Amino acid sequence: MGRTGRTALRGLAAVAALCAVAALPGAVAAGPDEPPGYRTAPDAEPVRGATSGAEAPELAPGIYTDRIGPGEERLYAVELDAASTAYLSAMAAPGPGTAVAVRGDGLALRLTTAEGKECDTARVTFAGNGTAYPIGDHTTRRTGGRVDARCRKAGRYLFSVGRVGGEAGGEWPVEIRHMSEPGLTGAAPQPPAGDAGGTEPPEPSAPPGGEVRQADGGSGPNDAAAIRTGAWRDRLRPGETRFYRVPLEWGQRLSAAAELPAARGTYAFVPGALGLQLYNPARGSVVGGNFKPYDGGLTTASLGTPPVDYGNRYGTGADEASVPGWYYLELTLHRDLERFFPDGADVTLRVNVEGEAAEGPEYDGDLRAAGFGTAEDGQAPLGRGRPEQGRPAADARRDGHMLILAWAGIGTGSALLLGLGLWTAVARRGGTGTTGGGRHAAPSR
Structure with a gap:
């Protein structure tokens, strides 16, 4: 097959991949x-x-997806009881490379009673x-502490997600989550002595033995x-942005630091x-x-929790x-780092979980069943993502965007047929050359 034919095949493969992305609800197109x-x-x-x-629309406890454009505000209804703590979160996920302002672009969340309180x-x-x-981020409806009585009542509430900032970037996909923490059987604990919000988290300590393990972070x-x-x-x-999850039980605190190595020959x-x-x-x-x-020098970003x-929840x-x-730790590299790391950067993440797991308060319900546990049932090994998400994130990156075709499943059948049909047509027109084509090369690791 001549150069023109091969170029056309590559272009049609990309079209097929983009069609599959558009049909795949679980992936944000890049x-x-x-x-x-x-x-x-x-x-x-x-x-x-x-x-x-x-x-x-009414949102029962669960996970939902929507899209929001510049300047838009979307409303959702939730029915809450008078005992549980409700968490309504929204995470916007504009695709990598999407134009966002240096400052000001983002989300504004609000939870009100049906009457507007x-x-x-x-x-x-x-x-x-x-x-x-x-x-x-999330908004919270609590039933204890210094909470207005109108926000403690059972009934209908409204959760709003608004897009703030500039007009660039088109629509953003948004993932919305409603979680319900059961009420307590007894009195609510008081804020820790000295108010833990005022304590300074410790710096991450070096890992035992200096061993560095491989982690393949997820997309969210x-x-x-x-x-x-x-x-x-x-x-x-x-x-690129990657996510990592660390389990914390009652009484435990987290400190973490990300290290970006020094680069050579460029300032x-x-x-x-x-x-x-x-x-x-x-x-x-x-x-x-x-x-x-x-x-260009070794750079560290660190954080910690009490x-x-x-x-x-009642402190400051x-x-x-x-x-x-x-x-969930979220690690991001700025796109302009390409001048230092055109083939990617090896980032070291140092994590320290301190403290013994302690007993928590007594709940009038199953806290883990409500989504607040760290049970390992059905989870992936350390350093990898959850198996139920399909192939691990590392495999997705290894095969690049063509992997989306494999993940698309039944829902993208028409897109696959269209792309493969066009591919076949051009291949026949171009003669009897190689038909395999080959997959995109894996990023250097």
């Missing part, structure tokens, strides 16, 4: 030269938020100097790689180059906007470390 995008939960239910409370708000914006990555919380105390290494492309300054952020089991932002600049304690500054479960 450009042909961009890292893979965010993968939503396999059991997420598509929903369309309304512009008025009367038409808002504001119960909680949250706002999260991009902090990576123009690099797009998943951002999110749904396929995040499970890691523990120790040192972990992953290879990221500039502009430049990249603001917001290395980001390390943290989410709690309800997808609430524990540490956000934590980005460090890079000038010990997990139910009473933290530590309220997002008030439930046990999986905590």
Whole structure:
């Protein structure tokens, strides 16, 4: 086959892949030269938020997906009892390479009663100097502490997700999660002595023996790689974000640090180059906007939490470390780091979980069944993502965007048939050359 025929085949293969991406609800499409995008939960239910409370779709506890454009606000209804703590979260996942403002672009969340009484708000914006990555937070309806009586009642509430900032970037996919923490059988614990929110988290300690293990981070919380105390290494492309999950029980605290190595032979300054952020089991932002600049030397971004304690929710500054479960580290490299690391960078993640697991308060229900546990049933080995997400994230990156065709499954049959049909037609027209074509080359690891 001549050069023209081979070029056409490559172009049609890309068209087929893009068609498959559009038909695949679990993946956020990325450009042909961009890292893979965010993968939503396999059991997420598509929903369309309304512009008025009367038409808002009702969200039972579970996971949902929607899309939101610049300046839009979408409303969802939730029916809450008078005993449980409700968490309503939203995570926006613009594809890698999406245009976002240096500051101001993001999400504004609000939870109100049906009558309009504001119960909680949250706002999260991009902090990576123009690099797009998943951002999110949650709002909470609590029934204890200094909570307005109107927000404690059973009944209908409205959760709104608004897009704030500029007009660039088109629509963003949004993953919405409703979690319900059971009520307690007795009195709620008080904030820890001295208010844990005012304590300074410890610096991560060196891993025992200096061993560094391989971790293949996921595209988001749904396929995040499970890691523990120790040192972990992953290879990221500039502009890429990966997630890792660490289990914390009552009484335990987390400290973590990401190290970007020094580069050789190039000097430049990249603001917001290395980001390390943290989410709690309800997808609430524990540490956000934590980005460090890079000038070619070894650079470290670190974070930490106080010990997990139910009473933290009534303190100041530590309220997002008030439930046990999986905590999610989000690691991001700025796209401009390509001048230093054109083939990707080996980033070391040092993690330290301190403290013995303690007994928590007595719940009037199953806390783990509500999604706040760290049970390993059906989970992947350390350093890898959850098996139910399909092939591990590392395999997805190894095969590049053509892997999306394999993951698309039954839902993308028409796209596959279209792409393969066009491929076959051009192949026949081009003569009797090789028909295998070959897959995209794996990124260097």
